[in-house]
Amino acid sequence: MTRKRRRLIFVLAGMSCLGIATFLVLNAFDDNLVFFYSPTDLVQKHPGTTKRLRIGGLVENGSLVTSEGGKRFNFKVTDGKTDLSVSYLGVAPALFREGQGVVAEGKMAADGRFEAATLLAKHDEKYMPPEVADALKKSGEWRPDQQAAAPGAADAPTSSKNAGDAPANSASARP
Amino acid sequence: MIAELGHFALILALLIAIVQSILPMVGAQRGARPMMDVAAPAALLQFGAVALAFAALTHGYVTSDFSLKNVAENSHSLKPLLYKITGVWGNHEGSMLLWALILTLYGAAVAAFGRNLPPALKARVLSVHGMIGVGFLAFILFTSNPFLRMLPVPPDGQGLNPILQDPGLAFHPPFLYLGYVGFSMAFSFAVAALIEGRVDPAWARWVRPWTLVAWCALTLGICLGSWWAYYELGWGGWWAWDPVENASFMPWLSGTALLHSAIVVEKRDTLKGWTIFLALVTFSLSLLGTFLVRSGVLSSVHAFAVDPARGAFILVLLVVAIGGSLVLFALKAPNLRATGNFAPISRESALVLNNLLLATAALTVFLGTLYPLFLDVIGGDKVSVGSPYYNATFVPLMVPLVLVMAAGPLMTWKRADLASVLMRLRLAFGAALAVALVMVIVTRGHEALAPLGIGLAAWLLFGTLKELAERIRLFQAPWEVVRNRLTHTTRAAWGMSVAHAGLAVTIAGITVASGWQQEAIQTLKPGESVTLAGDLYRFDRVEPRPGPNYSAEQATVTLSHDGRTFATLHPSRLTYPLQRMTTTDVAIHTDGFSDRYVVLGDPQPDGGWIFRIYYNPLVPWVWFGALIMVLGGVLSLSDRRLRIGAPVKRLKRAEAELAA
Numbered sequence: 001m002t003r004k005r006r007r008l009i010f011v012l013a014g015m016s017c018l019g020i021a022t023f024l025v026l027n028a029f030d031d032n033l034v035f036f037y038s039p040t041d042l043v044q045k046h047p048g049t050t051k052r053l054r055i056g057g058l059v060e061n062g063s064l065v066t067s068e069g070g071k072r073f074n075f076k077v078t079d080g081k082t083d084l085s086v087s088y089l090g091v092a093p094a095l096f097r098e099g100q101g102v103v104a105e106g107k108m109a110a111d112g113r114f115e116a117a118t119l120l121a122k123h124d125e126k127y128m129p130p131e132v133a134d135a136l137k138k139s140g141e142w143r144p145d146q147q148a149a150a151p152g153a154a155d156a157p158t159s160s161k162n163a164g165d166a167p168a169n170s171a172s173a174r175p
Numbered sequence: 176m177i178a179e180l181g182h183f184a185l186i187l188a189l190l191i192a193i194v195q196s197i198l199p200m201v202g203a204q205r206g207a208r209p210m211m212d213v214a215a216p217a218a219l220l221q222f223g224a225v226a227l228a229f230a231a232l233t234h235g236y237v238t239s240d241f242s243l244k245n246v247a248e249n250s251h252s253l254k255p256l257l258y259k260i261t262g263v264w265g266n267h268e269g270s271m272l273l274w275a276l277i278l279t280l281y282g283a284a285v286a287a288f289g290r291n292l293p294p295a296l297k298a299r300v301l302s303v304h305g306m307i308g309v310g311f312l313a314f315i316l317f318t319s320n321p322f323l324r325m326l327p328v329p330p331d332g333q334g335l336n337p338i339l340q341d342p343g344l345a346f347h348p349p350f351l352y353l354g355y356v357g358f359s360m361a362f363s364f365a366v367a368a369l370i371e372g373r374v375d376p377a378w379a380r381w382v383r384p385w386t387l388v389a390w391c392a393l394t395l396g397i398c399l400g401s402w403w404a405y406y407e408l409g410w411g412g413w414w415a416w417d418p419v420e421n422a423s424f425m426p427w428l429s430g431t432a433l434l435h436s437a438i439v440v441e442k443r444d445t446l447k448g449w450t451i452f453l454a455l456v457t458f459s460l461s462l463l464g465t466f467l468v469r470s471g472v473l474s475s476v477h478a479f480a481v482d483p484a485r486g487a488f489i490l491v492l493l494v495v496a497i498g499g500s501l502v503l504f505a506l507k508a509p510n511l512r513a514t515g516n517f518a519p520i521s522r523e524s525a526l527v528l529n530n531l532l533l534a535t536a537a538l539t540v541f542l543g544t545l546y547p548l549f550l551d552v553i554g555g556d557k558v559s560v561g562s563p564y565y566n567a568t569f570v571p572l573m574v575p576l577v578l579v580m581a582a583g584p585l586m587t588w589k590r591a592d593l594a595s596v597l598m599r600l601r602l603a604f605g606a607a608l609a610v611a612l613v614m615v616i617v618t619r620g621h622e623a624l625a626p627l628g629i630g631l632a633a634w635l636l637f638g639t640l641k642e643l644a645e646r647i648r649l650f651q652a653p654w655e656v657v658r659n660r661l662t663h664t665t666r667a668a669w670g671m672s673v674a675h676a677g678l679a680v681t682i683a684g685i686t687v688a689s690g691w692q693q694e695a696i697q698t699l700k701p702g703e704s705v706t707l708a709g710d711l712y713r714f715d716r717v718e719p720r721p722g723p724n725y726s727a728e729q730a731t732v733t734l735s736h737d738g739r740t741f742a743t744l745h746p747s748r749l750t751y752p753l754q755r756m757t758t759t760d761v762a763i764h765t766d767g768f769s770d771r772y773v774v775l776g777d778p779q780p781d782g783g784w785i786f787r788i789y790y791n792p793l794v795p796w797v798w799f800g801a802l803i804m805v806l807g808g809v810l811s812l813s814d815r816r817l818r819i820g821a822p823v824k825r826l827k828r829a830e831a832e833l834a835a
Contacts, residue, residue, distance in 0.1 A: 035556050070785055
């Protein structure tokens with residue numbers, strides 16, 4: 001076995017590892033990338049009912065109704081332009097309430113409602129999920145003066161200790 | 176006053192680091208011994224100065240000196256002492272100071288214990304280490320200074336985030352940093368070796384213990400972090416492929432590869448370029464992890480503050496360190512000559528395969544972690560990558576890795592006989608197959624992953640035992656021989672067996688915990704009960720419980736099986752008035768094999784409370800296995816061959832004997 005031949009074998013082994021990895025990654029990206037939509041995006045783009053996706057916005061004031069012994073949450077998520085009805089079965093995170101930013105992961109139901117499998121509300125009430133902040137900015141509903149306590153991700157000098165915003169700390173954030 | 180002293184010490188440390196990075200390097204290039212000799216005292220002084228700064232900040236926390244902005248923002252006079260101390264690194268500035276402290280600690284360790292390193296190599300290593308120190312100390316002083324004063328002095332502090340007030344998390348960052356930053360040693364040695372243009376078995380013998388120390392600490396740090404996430408966050412899981420978790424997992428994967436390829440350099444004097452490359456990549460991934468976590472590009476519990484200047488600074492550091500070292504590698508690596516030769520079927524090849532698979536696995540994690548950021552930066556869609564991605568990419572790569580892992584140690588160096596190795600493993604294979612078949616029957620064929628995972632764990636465990644049995648010639652030689660071999664087995668060999676067995680335990684834990692978790696969400700009134708996995712959970716009552724800086728509602732839940740009570744759990748909800756935050760205090764009953772995990776949710780208008788209950792079988796094994804792996808690493812570390820200086824001493828003794 002010459003050195004050259006050995007090197008060739010290892011280069012081939014390395015290439016096949018990379019090839020397998022590329023195949024696995026592309027395959028997995030195809031099926032498992034979860035896209036984020038604001039309620040307005042959702043109306044415009046119609047992602048269908050089969051793909052798992054994330055939506056986000058503010059929980060509309062006066063829209064929250066609980067039933068089934070406090071386990072079923074029906075509420076509306078708004079970006080100021082469009083409302084989206086969301087239904088969630090489970091335990092809500094501690095800071096989930098009306099007027100707060102929320103991100104939900106799940107699928108669209110056939111009747112146009114969003115069936116959430118997980119809710120990602122954040123512990124720290126100063127915090128606004130960056131996706132929600134962007135969605136609100138896009139719809140022109142972003143009012144930093146009103147939401148002085150919700151500075152978003154990019155400009156947060158007031159909240160130098162907003163450590164409680166991991167999706168992980170919300171009560172049922174993870175699947 | 177003490178804070179100013181700390182600030183001054185930090186500035187001093189930066190100046191020392193600048194001297195340390197320039198003088199010894201110039202000295203080593205010119206062969207000027209006095210300039211090289213600056214390195215060791217400079218490294219010790221730099222450590223002393225950073226330690227002083229760290230002590231000053233700790234003093235500020237312990238005495239609740241709220242004139243310090245950092246203390247006022249992150250501490251509170253009512254906080255228990257333990258969390259006042261751990262609060263030092265529970266925020267961005269303090270944790271970066273801890274980073275610098277550990278970095279200089281490693282530098283000081285080389286200065287103190289590296290007496291028999293060749294002087295030029297030692298000077299260059301400490302010089303490169305000094306450069307890393309310059310980068311991070313400048314980062315702290317210019318963007319994240321913990322010693323800034325604040326006027327007027329607030330009457331009390333804002334407190335530490337309640338979910339960080341926990342013993343598991345208190346010790347997670349120090350260990351994680353000992354691991355992350357420990358790979359800086361391998362990096363410094365690799366860059367120094369590239370500059371010298373020489374990598375030999377002696378070099379590998381110096382690098383291995385440092386890499387092993389870092390690997391053990393990182394394993395322990397990741398294990399603590401996962402355990403904390405499990406019992407503190409109340410979501411019933413223990414790993415979520417969160418970007419922050421991946422940030423620590425990527426250096427672990429490449430560090431593990433480095434650990435194995437350094438063995439080949441030491442024993443067989445080959446794979447040099449690859450080992451150097453891995454050393455550079457591992458520390459680069461550590462830096463990348465620091466960047467991801469510290470720059471605020473990820474929104475997570477670790478993103479203490481979002482300041483674009485900091486992100487930009489770390490990004491520049493990252494580019495200089497990674498770019499510079501890779502350019503150096505491209506220029507110098509072709510000069511590295513290997514002497515050892517080996518066949519495609521040999522222990523070297525098995526280790527190469529291990530390295531390729533680990534590196535590929537690290538790459539898939541890297542892509543999954545950074546792709547959403549990349550897409551966001553170029554203004555594309557907002558996406559998230561969750562565990563299904565990693566299950567589809569990472570897990571398939573681990574299967575061949577574990578398959579080779581059991582066979583690799585049975586192969587001989589240089590050239591091995593595959594047929595003979597497989598013959599020797601036939602019992603292990605049969606046993607693993609039997610275990611997998613039992614799993615198929617238990618799951619009635621519904622699950623494909625469970626038999627595979629358990630079968631792999633069994634294969635790894637039995638293969639490791641077989642290798643151990645062969646080494647001590649168990650059942651093949653008389654007992655005296657076996658005992659003799661048992662006592663003469665090196666600690667490094669024990670370490671390998673123990674660490675591999677630990678991984679088998681972890682794989683078993685992961686497989687069962689992810690396949691058989693059961694969950695119940697139920698509203699219960701006092702006196703009502705719910706059944707999960709054959710256990711009856713009865714909700715007795717809720718009582719208020721006072722705390723030092725929170726108020727709590729504590730429930731009493733009695734667990735029984737077939738009418739026999741076996742545990743009483745007290746899950747509670749804590750309200751921290753200061754932060755206006757509510758956290759849950761999970762109650763867990765563990766018997767070492769399975770956990771009963773109870774979370775108290777919100778009260779309901781009808782007087783009931785929501786409970787979330789999980790039955791988590793074999794989940795403790797995930798961490799037991801990791802601890803066993805760490806034990807293996809520590810065993811290997813205690814091997815006298817790895818203790819620096821041992822070969823020289825032996826040589827001297829041999830000379831003395833010759834003279835006599």
